[in-house]
Amino acid sequence: MESALYLIPCPMGETAKEQVLPSYNTQIVKNIRHFIVESRKAAVRFLVSLDKTFPIDDCTFTELSEHTDQKADLSKLLLPLEKGESMGVISDAGCPCIGDPGSRAVEIAQKKNLRVIPLVGPNSMIMAIMASGFNGQNFAFNGYLPVKNGEREGKIKQLENKVYKEDQTQLFIETPYRNQKMLEAILKTCRPETKLCLAAGITTSEEFIKTKTIAAWKKEKIELKKIPMIFLIYK
Incomplete structure (x- = not known):
């Protein structure tokens, strides 16, 4: 097994x-003892799901999350890797480093010319584009939009303009408990003919992926569940 920083996907x-x-992922992960994780609890649960005998007590876990100080000194984060030991990056769900704090670890690895190997796994962003019927050759992932009323609607309008001017699919996400507010803002802001795809709970038993025009969604009066969701708009 090659010494590298492995980007380890986990189920959503x-x-x-x-x-x-x-x-193949399980075979790789079984040989790693140093992990950079979004949360230790979620990472341990994932590792034990791969192998009930996984030697958790022999592992080191360094948390790198949204709560990590942006100015924190992370220069020693990859010391095991620099010494020739493989390391793994695990997010709480799906592929790490996409809208995820783990990207800071990869940035350091690239600067130090250390090997980075992404493993195959579920990516809700790509899967949402696949199932939306929207332009998959020109798209932009915008992460989280502003939370404040007014600012959020302004950003949505800006993204909608890009859809029509650049023929570009626009994707964004929201904290699950604010899904309904985001939907309401989109319906209030976008043109009736603009298309909206709601992609929620991808790969889970609650999976819901549907595309309609804004005008059609307004007739639905849908109540969104508080689960991870990708919002996509296109023309």
């Missing part, structure tokens, strides 16, 4: 790992 929700992860 309660999905069985066999449905979304190749067995």
Whole structure:
């Protein structure tokens, strides 16, 4: 096994790992003892799901999350890797480093010319584009939009303008408990003919992916569940 910083995907929700992860991933992860994680609890739960005998007590876990100080000194974060030991990056769900704090670890690895190897796994952003019917050759992931009323609507309008001017699919996300407010803002702001795809709970038992025009969504009066969701708009 090559010494590297492995980017380790994990299932989204309660999905069985066999449905979304190749067995090759498990073989790689079993040989790693140093992990950079979004949360230790979630990482341990994932590792034990791969192998009930996983030697958790022999592992080191360094948390790198949204709560980590942006100015924190992370220069020693990859010391095991610099000494020739493989390390792994694990997010709480899906692929790490996409809208995820783990990207800071990869940035350091690239600057130090250390090997980075992404493993195959579920990515809700790409899967949402696949299932939306929107332009998959020109798209932009915008992460979280502003939370404040007015600012959020202004950003949505800006993204909608890009859809029409650049023929570009626009994707963004929201904290699950604010899904409904985001939907209401989109319906209030966008043109009736603009298309909106709601992609929620991808690969889980609650999966819901549907595309309609804004005008059609307004007739639905849908109540969104508080689960991870990708919002996509296109023409």
